[in-house]
Amino acid sequence: MKVSLFVTCLVDQLWTSIGVSSVEVLRRIGCEVEFDRRQTCCAQPAYNTGYLREARQVAQRFISIFEESNAGAIVSPSGSCTAMVRHYPQLFAGDPEWLPRARAVAAKTHELSSFLVHVLEIEDVGASWQGRLTWHDACHGLRDLNLKTEPRTLIRNVRGAEFVELDHADACCGFGGTFSVKYPEISVAILDQKIDAIERAGVDAIVSGDASCLMQIGGRLSRKGSKVQTMHLAELLSHRQ
Amino acid sequence: MNHLSSETFRENAKAALADAQLRGALKNATSLFGERRKVAAASLPNWEELRNQARAIKDEVLSHLDKYLEEFVRAAESRGAKIHWARDAAEANAIICRLAAERNARVIVKSKSMTTEETHLNTALQAAGMQVVETDLGEYIIQLADEPPSHIIAPAIHKTRGQVAELFTAELGMPPTDDIAQLTSTARATLRDRFAAADAGISGVNFAIAETGTIVLVENEGNIRLTTSLPRMHIAVMGIEKVIPRFADLDVFLKLLPRSGTGQRLTTYQSFITGTKRHATGEGPEELHILLLDNGRSRMLSHPVTRQSLACIRCGACLNACPVYQQVGGHAYGSVYPGPIGAVITPQLMGIDKASQLPYASSLCGACREVCPVKIDIPRLLLHLRGEISERKGSASERLAFKIWARVMMSPELYRLSSIAGRLLQRVFPISRAWTSGRDLRLIEPKSFHELWSDE
Amino acid sequence: MNNEARQEILGSIRTHLAASAPFDAREDQQTPVIQSQQSPAADPVALFKQNLEAVGGHCLIANGDAEIANALTQIISALQKTKLRAQRIAVSDAPELVRLMHMTDLEIEELGIAPGASDIFRFDAGISTTQAAIAETGTLVLDSVRERHRLVSLVPPVHIAILNASTIYMTLSETLSMLQSAEELSPAVTFITGPSRTADIELTLTIGVHGPQELYVIVNQSQ
Numbered sequence: 001m002k003v004s005l006f007v008t009c010l011v012d013q014l015w016t017s018i019g020v021s022s023v024e025v026l027r028r029i030g031c032e033v034e035f036d037r038r039q040t041c042c043a044q045p046a047y048n049t050g051y052l053r054e055a056r057q058v059a060q061r062f063i064s065i066f067e068e069s070n071a072g073a074i075v076s077p078s079g080s081c082t083a084m085v086r087h088y089p090q091l092f093a094g095d096p097e098w099l100p101r102a103r104a105v106a107a108k109t110h111e112l113s114s115f116l117v118h119v120l121e122i123e124d125v126g127a128s129w130q131g132r133l134t135w136h137d138a139c140h141g142l143r144d145l146n147l148k149t150e151p152r153t154l155i156r157n158v159r160g161a162e163f164v165e166l167d168h169a170d171a172c173c174g175f176g177g178t179f180s181v182k183y184p185e186i187s188v189a190i191l192d193q194k195i196d197a198i199e200r201a202g203v204d205a206i207v208s209g210d211a212s213c214l215m216q217i218g219g220r221l222s223r224k225g226s227k228v229q230t231m232h233l234a235e236l237l238s239h240r241q
Numbered sequence: 242m243n244h245l246s247s248e249t250f251r252e253n254a255k256a257a258l259a260d261a262q263l264r265g266a267l268k269n270a271t272s273l274f275g276e277r278r279k280v281a282a283a284s285l286p287n288w289e290e291l292r293n294q295a296r297a298i299k300d301e302v303l304s305h306l307d308k309y310l311e312e313f314v315r316a317a318e319s320r321g322a323k324i325h326w327a328r329d330a331a332e333a334n335a336i337i338c339r340l341a342a343e344r345n346a347r348v349i350v351k352s353k354s355m356t357t358e359e360t361h362l363n364t365a366l367q368a369a370g371m372q373v374v375e376t377d378l379g380e381y382i383i384q385l386a387d388e389p390p391s392h393i394i395a396p397a398i399h400k401t402r403g404q405v406a407e408l409f410t411a412e413l414g415m416p417p418t419d420d421i422a423q424l425t426s427t428a429r430a431t432l433r434d435r436f437a438a439a440d441a442g443i444s445g446v447n448f449a450i451a452e453t454g455t456i457v458l459v460e461n462e463g464n465i466r467l468t469t470s471l472p473r474m475h476i477a478v479m480g481i482e483k484v485i486p487r488f489a490d491l492d493v494f495l496k497l498l499p500r501s502g503t504g505q506r507l508t509t510y511q512s513f514i515t516g517t518k519r520h521a522t523g524e525g526p527e528e529l530h531i532l533l534l535d536n537g538r539s540r541m542l543s544h545p546v547t548r549q550s551l552a553c554i555r556c557g558a559c560l561n562a563c564p565v566y567q568q569v570g571g572h573a574y575g576s577v578y579p580g581p582i583g584a585v586i587t588p589q590l591m592g593i594d595k596a597s598q599l600p601y602a603s604s605l606c607g608a609c610r611e612v613c614p615v616k617i618d619i620p621r622l623l624l625h626l627r628g629e630i631s632e633r634k635g636s637a638s639e640r641l642a643f644k645i646w647a648r649v650m651m652s653p654e655l656y657r658l659s660s661i662a663g664r665l666l667q668r669v670f671p672i673s674r675a676w677t678s679g680r681d682l683r684l685i686e687p688k689s690f691h692e693l694w695s696d697e
Numbered sequence: 698m699n700n701e702a703r704q705e706i707l708g709s710i711r712t713h714l715a716a717s718a719p720f721d722a723r724e725d726q727q728t729p730v731i732q733s734q735q736s737p738a739a740d741p742v743a744l745f746k747q748n749l750e751a752v753g754g755h756c757l758i759a760n761g762d763a764e765i766a767n768a769l770t771q772i773i774s775a776l777q778k779t780k781l782r783a784q785r786i787a788v789s790d791a792p793e794l795v796r797l798m799h800m801t802d803l804e805i806e807e808l809g810i811a812p813g814a815s816d817i818f819r820f821d822a823g824i825s826t827t828q829a830a831i832a833e834t835g836t837l838v839l840d841s842v843r844e845r846h847r848l849v850s851l852v853p854p855v856h857i858a859i860l861n862a863s864t865i866y867m868t869l870s871e872t873l874s875m876l877q878s879a880e881e882l883s884p885a886v887t888f889i890t891g892p893s894r895t896a897d898i899e900l901t902l903t904i905g906v907h908g909p910q911e912l913y914v915i916v917n918q919s920q
Contacts, residue, residue: 048605139608190567395897436814507869540709
C-alpha cells in the first residue's frame with residue numbers, strides 16, 4: 001500500500017529519528033511511503049489554546065494538501081496529532097464546503113500502531129531490541145483513539161525485549177501542550193509521579209507513541225541523571241540487531 | 242474566611258505543591274476514591290449503557306428545562322410544598338433569611354449543600370443574627386476551621402486526622418486524641434445538641450422529580466434525615482438543573498451516583514420527600530420550602546457544549562481522576578467547585594473575568610471525561626471556554642504570537658526560516674525558561690525531517 | 698411565589714435554549730438503546746441477608762410471631778451486655794409491632810404521636826416496621842404513611858426492624874415501580890442500607906455517626 005506520511009511539526013523539528021524510523025518500518029513491511037513536503041502542522045497548538053480562527057486556517061491547509069494524495073492512508077507517528085485531525089469535522093461543523101472535506105481526510109488518517117495492527121493486520125514487524133522496557137499510554141492516543149492493545153501487541157513481538165507494565169501507565173505525563181509552560185510547577189509535579197513509576201519499574205527504556213510525552217518524560221529523566229532511555233515506538237520497531 | 246482567588250490559581254497551586262501534608266492527604270484520598278469507583282463501576286456489566294441513559298435523560302431535561310421545572314413546581318405545590326425562585330445568590334440568601342426571620346428561627350441546622358456554599362448562605366444567615374450549624378461531619382470540620390470545602394463530596398479531605406484533632410481540641414475543648422472514632426463521636430455528641438435545639442433545617446437536593454414533585458437526598462451519616470425530619474421547617478435549596486423527568490429515572494441515577502462518588506452500591510440513606518406531612522400532628526416538618534436557584538445556570542443553556550455542564554450530578558469522580566487536582570487539591574481553584582467540573586462551571590457561573598485562569602489549568606488528558614457518569618466532555622468544554630477567553634480577554638502578545646504562528650504554518654518557506662531562527666534563539670526564549678526550570682530542553686535538530694527527506 | 702423572579706428565570710431559560718438551536722443541529726446526537734432490566738433468579742431473602750451483612754447490618758430469619766419475639770429478646774439481651782446498653786427501648790406504635798412486643802418480656806416505651814427531640818434522644822434502641830426491602834442492595838424501605846415514626850429508626854444508636862419476607866423486591870427498579878404504584882407517594886419514603894457511616898476524616902470508615910450504629914433486621918418468613 002502507498003501511505004502518505006504526516007510526520008508532525010514536532011518530529012520534523014525536534015526528533016527526526018522518529019520520522020526516519022517510521023519510514024523505515026513502513027518500507028520494511030512493504031509500503032510505499034510518500035512525503036508531501038508542503039506539510040507543516042495539524043493546528044493542535046492553536047486549537048488547544050483557544051485560537052480557533054488560526055486553527056481553522058492551518059487545518060484547511062492540511063486538508064487541502066492531504067486530500068490531493070492518492071495514497072491509501074495518511075499515517076502519523078503521533079496519537080495527539082492524529083486525534084487532532086479526527087477532530088477536524090468538529091472544527092468545521094456546519095461549514096458546507098469544509099465539513100465533507102474534513103471528514104474525508106480525517107477518515108483516512110491513522111496513527112502508526114493502529115495502522116499496522118488494524119489496517120495492515122501486521123503485529124510483527126521483525127524488530128529486535130535487547131533490554132527491559134515499559135510503555136506510557138499517551139492521553140490522546142489512549143482516550144481519543146482508543147489505542148491500548150495495539151502498541152503492546154507490537155512491542156511483545158520485538159525479539160529480546162522484556163516488557164513490563166508500568167504502574168498507572170495511563171496516567172498523564174503532565175505535558176498538555178502550552179500547559180507545560182503556563183503551569184510548569186504543576187506540569188513537573190504530575191510528571192514526577194510518572195518518573196517515580198518508571199524508576200520503580202526498573203527498566204532500561206520507556207517507550208511511547210507521542211514525541212511530546214517523550215520530550216516531557218525524557219527532559220526530566222535526564223535532569224535527574226537517569227540512565228533510562230526514552231524511545232518512540234517507531235524507533236523501537238525499526239531497531240534490529 | 243480567607244478564600245483564595247481563582248485568578249491567582251498558579252500562585253495558589255505553587256503554595257499547595259509546597260505543602261507536604263496536603264499532598265499526602267490528597268494522594269491518599271484521590272487514589273482510594275479512584276480505586277473504589279473503578280471497582281464499583283466494573284461490578285455493573287451495563288455501566289456504559291447506564292451512562293448513556295443518564296446522559297440522554299439529562300439532555301432531554303435540559304433542552305426542555307422550562308417545561309420540566311414547571312411540571313415539578315406544579316406537582317410539588319399540589320403536595321403542599323412552597324416554591325421560591327431566586328435569580329441570583331443575593332436573592333436566594335434574602336429569601337431564606339426572610340423565611341427564617343418570619344418564623345423566629347434562631348438555631349438552624351444544615352446538611353451539605355454545594356449550592357448554599359455557592360451563594361455563601363451561612364454568612365448571610367449569620368449576619369442576620371441566626372446560628373447556623375453544619376451537620377455533615379466534613380462540613381462541620383471546615384466550618385470550625387473557617388475554610389471553604391476542598392472537594393465536592395468530602396469537604397475536609399485535605400485535613401489529616403491530627404489537624405482535625407487539634408481543631409476539635411481548640412474549638413470544642415476535646416481532650417487530645419488521634420482516634421478517628423473518638424473524633425466522630427465528639428462531633429456527633431456536639432451536633433445532637435444542636436439538632437435538638439434547631440428551629441429550621443436547610444438541605445440541598447440531589448434530584449428533583451418533575452413527575453411527582455419529589456426531592457431526593459442521598460447521604461451516609463444520617464444528618465440529612467435529621468435535618469429534614471426534626472425541625473418544624475425544612476428549606477431545600479436546588480440549582481434549576483437538578484430536575485429529572487420521572488420517578489423511574491432514579492433507577493439510573495441511584496446506580497451511578499453512589500458508585501461514582503464513593504464506590505458504594507448505595508449510600509446508607511436515601512430520603513424521598515414529597516410535600517409536607519398529611520396530618521398536623523405526627524413527625525416531620527410542618528413546612529417545606531423549595532428554593533430554585535438560577536445564578537447563571539440558564540445562560541449555560543445557550544450552546545450544546547456549555548449546556549452539558551448542567552448535567553453534572555456532583556459525584557466528584559472527575560476531581561479524583563484529575564492529575565492537576567491530585568497535585569494541588571481544591572482550595573487552589575479558589576472556588577466552591579474545584580477540579581475539572583469546577584474549572585468549567587466557575588467561569589460560567591461567576592463570569593470569565595473572575596476565573597479566567599481555570600480553563601487553562603488542565604493538560605486536557607481526558608481522565609475526567611472517562612469517569613464522568615453523565616459523560617460530560619470536559620476537555621471540549623475547556624477548549625470552548627479557552628476560545629471565548631482568547632476572544633474577549635486574551636493577552637495581546639499571545640494573540641499576536643498565534644497570528645504569526647499561523648502565517649508561518651501556512652507557508653513552507655516561512656516554516657523553514659522559522660526553524661533556522663528557532664535554532665538560534667531556542668536557549669533564550671521565555672518559553673524555554675519555563676521549561677528548563679524542571680526539565681532539560683531538547684534542542685531543535687540541525688536538519689529537519691523535511692531536509693533529510695530532500696537529501697535522500 | 699415571587700412571580701417576577703419566576704418569569705425572569707423561565708424567560709431566560711427559553712431565550713437561551715432558542716439561541717442554542719443553530720448549534721444543536723450540528724451536534725451528532727446519539728440515541729442510546731435502552732434495554733429492559735431482568736431480575737436475577739435468586740432467593741430474595743438469602744440475597745437480602747447477604748447484602749445487608751455485607752454493609753455491616755445483622756439479619757435474623759424467623760417464622761411467625763413467637764420466633765420474632767424470641768429473636769428480639771435475644772438481640773436486646775446481647776446488647777445489654779455491651780456499652781450500647783439497650784435499656785431504654787422505643788417502639789413505633791404500629792399495631793402489629795405493639796402486639797409483637799407484648800409477646801416479649803421486654804420493657805418498652807411505645808412512642809406517642811410526635812416525640813420531640815428531648816423525648817427521642819434518650820433512647821438506646823428503636824424498633825420499627827418496614828414496608829418493603831430491596832434484595833440486590835440489602836436495603837430497607839420505610840414509608841411515612843404506614844410507618845409514621847421517622848425518628849425511631851434514626852435517632853437511637855440501635856435500630857431493629859421487622860420485615861415481612863413477602864415484601865422483599867429483587868431490584869431497585871421494581872421497588873421504585875412499587876412505590877409509584879401507590880395512589881400517592883407518601884410524604885417521606887426512606888431507604889436504609891446498613892448502619893450510618895462516614896469517611897470524611899482521611900477516608901477512614903467509621904460506623905455510627907448521626908444515624909444508628911447497629912442495624913438488626915428480623916425477616917418474618919411466614920408473612
